[in-house]
Amino acid sequence: MLIETETTPNPATLKFLPGRPVMEVGTRDFATPEEADASPLAQALFGMGDVTGVFFGRDFVSVTAAPGTDWRALKPDVLSVMLDHFSAAMPLFRPGPAGDFVVPGPDAAFPENPDDVDIVDQIKDIIETRVRPAVANDGGDIVYRGFDKGKVFLQMQGACAGCPSSSATLKNGIEQLLRYYVPEVTEVRAV
DSSP states (O other): OOOEEEEOSSTTEEEEEOSSOSOSSSOEEEOSTTGGGGOHHHHHHHTTSSEEEEEEOSSOEEEEEOTTOOHHHHHHHHHHHHHHHHHTTOOSSOSSTTTOOOOOOSOTTSOOOGGGHHHHHHHHHHIIIIIHHHHHHTTEEEEEEEEETTEEEEEEEETTTTOTTHHHIIIIIIIHHHHHHOTTOOEEEEO
């Protein structure tokens, strides 16, 4: 089995492509070792000590290293863990409560206004069809969290979380795109 690697715009994150599907539906972001308890693979990666984030995409796994970590030393160990996992056809998630998860919906802090349903649908469609595929190419994901009085709230995940260029991506890319297609959008913010 060959696992390819790609750099991402985030120098702390590498994208690993095992040559097979990773997630059948959705994505999963693990920002802490406690969250990784749901997945044997994520837990093994966090167990290496230098890993601070794991993200499962459709056909890739992004791994974020702690500041100051040398990827030349860490990369062979990450590849070894992934090779063992995928070669043994181990499950990605543990059965039961630790492995059950729900893709989060809009954030409760931004309750949807019934008058904004059409605007929100347009925003979600643009994010799903134009933004998420581009962000996935960089080893991450972006999740809609809410819309309130012209402001769109998005959560960056995977390689995009903590990326030095993520604020530029939000302001110069996503915000301009949304404002062009949905005039009611005045600003995009990360949550």
